[in-house]
Amino acid sequence: MTTSPHPSPAGARWRNWSGLEEAVPQRVETPTSVDAVVELVRQSREARTGVKMTGTGHSFTAIAAPQHTLLRPEGLSGVLDVDREAMTVTARAGTPLKELNLVLERMGLSLHNMGDIAEQTLAGATSTGTHGTGGTAAGLAAQLAGLELVTGTGEVLRASAQENPDVFDVARVGLGALGILTALTFHVEPLFVLEAHEQPMRWDRALDAYDEMVAAAHHVDMYWFPHTDRMLVKQNVRTDIEPGEQEPPSRAAAWWEDELVSNTVFGGLCRVGSRAPGLVPRINRVAGRALSERRYSDLAHRVFVTPRRVRFREMEYAVPREVGLDVLRECRRVIDASDWRIAFPVEVRTAPADDIALSTAHGRDSLYLAFHVPHDTDHTAYFGGLEPILRAAGGRPHWGKVHTRTAADLAPSYDRFDDFLAMRERLDPDRVFANDHLRRVLGD
Numbered sequence: 245m246t247t248s249p250h251p252s253p254a255g256a257r258w259r260n261w262s263g264l265e266e267a268v269p270q271r272v273e274t275p276t277s278v279d280a281v282v283e284l285v286r287q288s289r290e291a292r293t294g295v296k297m298t299g300t301g302h303s304f305t306a307i308a309a310p311q312h313t314l315l316r317p318e319g320l321s322g323v324l325d326v327d328r329e330a331m332t333v334t335a336r337a338g339t340p341l342k343e344l345n346l347v348l349e350r351m352g353l354s355l356h357n358m359g360d361i362a363e364q365t366l367a368g369a370t371s372t373g374t375h376g377t378g379g380t381a382a383g384l385a386a387q388l389a390g391l392e393l394v395t396g397t398g399e400v401l402r403a404s405a406q407e408n409p410d411v412f413d414v415a416r417v418g419l420g421a422l423g424i425l426t427a428l429t430f431h432v433e434p435l436f437v438l439e440a441h442e443q444p445m446r447w448d449r450a451l452d453a454y455d456e457m458v459a460a461a462h463h464v465d466m467y468w469f470p471h472t473d474r475m476l477v478k479q480n481v482r483t484d485i486e487p488g489e490q491e492p493p494s495r496a497a498a499w500w501e502d503e504l505v506s507n508t509v510f511g512g513l514c515r516v517g518s519r520a521p522g523l524v525p526r527i528n529r530v531a532g533r534a535l536s537e538r539r540y541s542d543l544a545h546r547v548f549v550t551p552r553r554v555r556f557r558e559m560e561y562a563v564p565r566e567v568g569l570d571v572l573r574e575c576r577r578v579i580d581a582s583d584w585r586i587a588f589p590v591e592v593r594t595a596p597a598d599d600i601a602l603s604t605a606h607g608r609d610s611l612y613l614a615f616h617v618p619h620d621t622d623h624t625a626y627f628g629g630l631e632p633i634l635r636a637a638g639g640r641p642h643w644g645k646v647h648t649r650t651a652a653d654l655a656p657s658y659d660r661f662d663d664f665l666a667m668r669e670r671l672d673p674d675r676v677f678a679n680d681h682l683r684r685v686l687g688d
């Protein structure tokens with residue numbers, strides 16, 4: 245089974261991956277060239293109808309929802325250029341990350357870091373600030389060396405640190421509001437192997453050791469099983485093992501761990517938990533105990549990515565790194581004191597400060613706290629109960645995940661918010677890329 249959303253022919257419904265958002269576009273096109281994108285933008289501008297290019301619909305919000313014309317990404321896919329001297333790769337914007345990973349692997353190259361799936365398109369993933377985890381390894385948009393986009397007036401702009409740097413500065417996390425990206429250039433490095441160490445840990449020990457672990461391992465990912473004292477801690481360290489010499493987990497071991505944490509068995513447990521919420525704490529204790537310590541090594545992109553077949557809804561906030569663990573403790577206090585029964589682990593990741601105007605890690609080292617419920621479960625009490633804590637800590641919601649914030653209360657969270665709005669005014673004066681969600685988070 246794949247994690248792509250349902251296909252959406254003209255007049256049919258567009259749905260995001262979680263099924264939480266849907267829309268009925270009036271027109272569906274699959275442009276295969278930059279010229280075709282320019283023409284479609286011009287037509288939309290003249291007709292005063294909106295146009296939206298979607299990725300694979302993996303955002304949990306309606307940020308990608310088309311309100312008139314939907315441009316599908318499949319026609320803009322594939323690698324365009326590899327520059328081994330500059331160590332960059334340029335690909336068309338609709339290329340799925342997983343395809344880029346395979347092409348890079350064949351060339352002995354790799355991205356530095358990524359999130360925990362690779363289904364998304366390059367443009368979709370960067371546009372909402374998709375991140376992985378790492379004390380020094382930043383999110384995908386911060387790995388960009390250049391981009392090409394079609395603005396709301398139909399102009400084709402190339403941007404990098406040298407060319408249109410003011411556009412590059414802002415458009416790397418553009419929320420789909422500044423233009424239609426047609427190509428993206430990423431910094432890459434030689435293909436590398438990560439050594440993964442996964443171990444169950446008690447809550448206190450994991451939090452006490454967190455700073456040390458982040459300093460020692462390149463990528464640390466923690467999962468707390470609500471209603472228990474148990475965590476699963478994953479630490480991935482870069483090695484000098486030659487690609488080809490790695491020792492991936494046996495198929496059976498990989499199946500057991502991946503299915504338990506993320507997929508079939510876990511999905512079954514969630515269904516039992518939905519029908520009998522009182523059983524959730526016991527289920528979480530069993531799940532937390534069933535996980536065992538394991539070590540393996542594999543190509544970096546295979547270690548970063550886990551298949552996700554159980555659909556869910558997610559809220560994730562970036563809070564300042566220095567207060568992050570206290571915020572996590574406060575969230576736990578509220579969960580413990582509530583009558584919610586939370587079957588999904590709470591995920592804890594980190595990222596270093598970057599310089600992109602609307603990146604959730606802009607200007608500060610960040611801790612990311614992510615909360616999930618099954619895709620068909622009402623999330624409002626749980627997410628709504630925790631959001632004030634995250635917000636009070638100066639938290640910034642992930643642009644692709646569920647939150648209730650609006651332009652007025654997001655603006656103070658970003659010292660470059662007005663720069664972003666000014667760039668939007670310049671690149672999309674008629675708001676051909678606007679939809680209801682963007683009007684909510686950016687204003688009219």
Ligand SMILES: Cc1cc2nc3c(=O)[nH]c(=O)nc-3n(C[C@H](O)[C@H](O)[C@H](O)COP(=O)(O)OP(=O)(O)OC[C@H]3O[C@@H](n4cnc5c(N)ncnc54)[C@H](O)[C@@H]3O)c2cc1C
Nearest residue numbers: 299300301302303359360364365367368374375420425644
């Ligand atoms: C199972 C799952 C796991 C996830 N894991 C992570 C994770 O580890 N880390 C993390 O940070 N996030 C994660 N996410 C969130 C996900 O990475 C983001 O929501 C991402 O934006 C989805 O990419 P997409 O291709 O599906 O884009 P969509 O959701 O379809 O679109 C996202 C935005 O990009 C815009 N866009 C798409 N294509 C273009 C284009 N060509 N030009 C301009 N704008 C464009 C859209 O208009 C929209 O505004 C996860 C989501 C799911 C469902």
